[in-house]
Amino acid sequence: MANAKPSAANCDRLVRLVPPPAAPVDAHGDWITVETVIGTRLPKDYKRLVEAYGWGEFCDFLYLRTPFGTNKHNGIQWQIPRPTGSPEGDPERYPYPLHPAPGGLLIWGTTMDADRLCWLTDGVPEQWPVVVWSSEGWYETHRMGAAEFLESWAGGRVSSGLLGSMEPNLAPWFNAFRTRTHRCLRLSEGPLSHPDRLRILRETLAPTTDRGSWRSEHDEARQDHFAMVDADWLLTYDASRPHQIRINFPPEDGKQVRRRLVAAVRLMGCEVLRITTATGTTLPSWDAATDEDEE
Structure with missing residues (x-):
């Protein structure tokens, strides 16, 4: 005892x-x-x-x-x-x-x-x-x-x-382990600055919580990690060129993820150039399914 x-x-x-x-x-x-x-x-x-x-x-x-x-x-x-x-x-x-x-x-x-x-x-x-x-x-x-x-x-x-x-x-x-879907959305640059794009992305998905960030020595590259508070979505906004949004989420949330991210990208003044899975496979459309997404 x-x-x-x-x-x-x-x-x-x-x-x-x-x-x-x-x-x-x-x-x-x-x-x-x-x-x-x-x-x-x-x-x-x-x-x-x-x-x-x-x-x-x-x-x-x-x-x-x-x-x-x-x-x-x-x-x-x-x-x-x-x-x-x-x-x-x-x-x-x-x-x-x-x-x-x-x-x-x-x-x-x-x-x-x-x-x-x-x-x-x-x-x-x-x-x-x-x-x-x-x-x-x-x-x-x-x-x-x-x-x-x-x-x-x-x-x-x-x-x-x-x-x-x-x-x-x-x-x-x-994070509890569970089956997740991974998507990477490569974006066009658009007219807005990176801080404005990040702010719009997080406001569209609010409320969110910080999960850390990384910046190169001269701030030429940066990654901002955050999570949704009311949904089990984990995101990274990568400011490399082309800049991209990486997200993983429960498979059953796919339609809601697509709707909210498409709205966010539009408000950011960008276009989706390419959608890939976690293994880098290019998808012909957002709806394309692949077994490679599962953890």
Whole structure:
């Protein structure tokens, strides 16, 4: 019982910082069966994380996995494919064993850069530290549980040489994984300046919330990321030449997305030059369907 309150407190702080989705994906199931299959009890804070957030991503970078559902891209990875070489025979390259070896690494999350977020399963589960195992074979140990690690990273308090950092003054977010359609609309320049075009786009889709921006050193290129508040639409306005709007959205929202974006582009004083999928396939029309859009 000594660890119950700290575990709950860490999750509560994360929930206050990063609102969980209204309908989390793959968030509920039989924990006893899961732990029997894996061969170990799992930390209480992780169970609370799964039940609050489900399968999804923090800030488009840290991916939380759950042991429930049937999607091949989800799940705790307790049977880790052996990397080239042997963790047992190459302790300099692989300083930790892999689960189910005693004290082995057990993966509970990943990152956009293909890094692995692991527990070092040494001692009682509530005291397992987080190990970042980079895609390049580097390791970094953080003496905290999964919930505290996520809350500290999203809050900008984790110092990591392997992970990217949150942009300063940017409110963190969480997206539940679901099937999405991706579209990229390449636009003609039009008579208005970039700030005016961006303002019109966001006003047409209001209310929206910031998700960060990027600018080159001389402001020759920039990207502005934002999301709809009342719909699960994620957008990027890219000021490259030709400038473009990238959007991903639930497939059932397709007609509404088309209507609102067409109206926005018209008010921006632009024309749609080309529509492509996430893989770059050009569509003959907005309505053209393709299986390549699904995550």
